[in-house]
Each structure stands twice: as C-alpha cells, then as structure tokens.
Amino acid sequence: MFYGIPLTSRLLLGTAQYPSPAILGEAITASGAEVITVSLRREGAGGGAFRELLRDTGRRILPNTAGCHSVREAVTTAHMARELFATNWIKLEVIGHADTLQPDPFALVEAARILCSEGFAVFPYMTEDLILAERLVEAGCRVLMPWGAPIGSGQGLRNPEGLRSLRAHFPGIALVIDAGIGAPSQAAAAMEMGFDAVLLNTAVAKARDPVGMARAFGQAVAAGRLAHEAGLMLRRDMAVASTPVFGMAELA
C-alpha cells in the first residue's frame, strides 16, 4: 500500500534502456508490475509517443526526477511530471555525486519538504542512513526508497545490516529497495528481510532476454514476500539434526 493505494505486485519496474518499445511492453506484462517509473528527461527525449505507450500499459505511473542535481531542478521536474502524467506521485531523485549517483541527502530533504507541502506523494531515493530517513518522514514522506547499491551497478544489497536496521526502525513506513539490484535472488533477499517492495530497471532492460528476466524478478519478489510472511528459520552456529533418532531400527 503506497499513500493509500493498495497494490498486489511488490515489484516496481523502470522503463529505460529496453531494446525496443515492444519488448518494454512485454517485459512489463511478464513482470506483473502494477507500477512503472519513468524519467521526465527520458520522457522528454521520447516525446508523446512514449507517454502514450506507458499509458497503454494500464499501469500506475510513478514519474521520477532522475538526472536532477539540485532542489530547484527536482521541484520543477516534479511540477512538470504532475501535469504530464496527472498524478501527485513523484519518485524524488536528487543526485549528489556523479560517479556513484549517490543521492544528496541535504537537497533531498529540502526538496521533499517542498513537494510534500504542495500535496505530492513523495517516494525519495535515498541511502540507508537512519537520520536521513527520520528527516524524510518528518518532511511528510510515507514511503522511503533506500538504495541496494549504486544505480546500474547490479551489486545487490551492499549493506544488509544497515538495511535491516532501517527496516526495524521504521515498521510503519513502506520501504522499497531501489537501485543496484542485479539478480532475482537479490530481490528475493530484500523481500525476505521484510522490505515492502523492490524497484529495478537495468537488470531487466539489459538482460539477454528482458521478458524472461522480468518474469523471473516478478516470481522472485513474490517468493521472497511469501517466505517473509511464512517466517524464516533462525540461523544457528552449530548443526542440529533434522532427523529424529527415536524409534530407529536396531541393526546390530
């Protein structure tokens, strides 16, 4: 549930870098994703035809401010997104570092404050820092999107302990792992840890078979969630025999 909207699928899919619009459409269908994200800059390049294609998928669109490096740029882009896609949802990215595409936490909080006060439902792309998370919640965010690893890196969950801690500290906030996921097993691991959803793009768009990979991610996210709900066993340092020994036949 994001900002009061219930969803069945816990996979959110990016729409950039696919080999063709047709493959993008098929991948969205195969993934089962109900929310797709689009960059306004990408949209600007693709124009109205791309926007039509996204609308035709019937999915809920989460516009994003990818490529923005300042509060002003991000806020202006969010305003454009609200008009173009007729939604108050915005995935807020304010990039602070060119090499790692790490978000700028200070600008992120400032932009989030402005957009929340204007009635946007803000999905901030952030690092897993606890204090940053607190500030974003104070600003009005009810969904947080901590990174798994730098965008496009495919490194998976680089700081699992930090992410676990974030999950434990914000039980009432929807937490979505966003970026850096390279394999379905990594998405499943995030879901097993209790995250509410996963957002990814590159691992599907750049797969040899994006449609097959989209299906694999959809199933992995669902399996990870099922496992979380079913309750994973505790890890132990020592072996514990899983076969009972009572009533065994005497062989001597």
Ligand SMILES: CC(=O)[C@@H](O)[C@H](O)COP(=O)(O)O
């Ligand atoms: C599509 C989008 O919003 C990206 O900014 C997002 O963070 C995905 O990252 P990956 O491409 O690493 O999955």
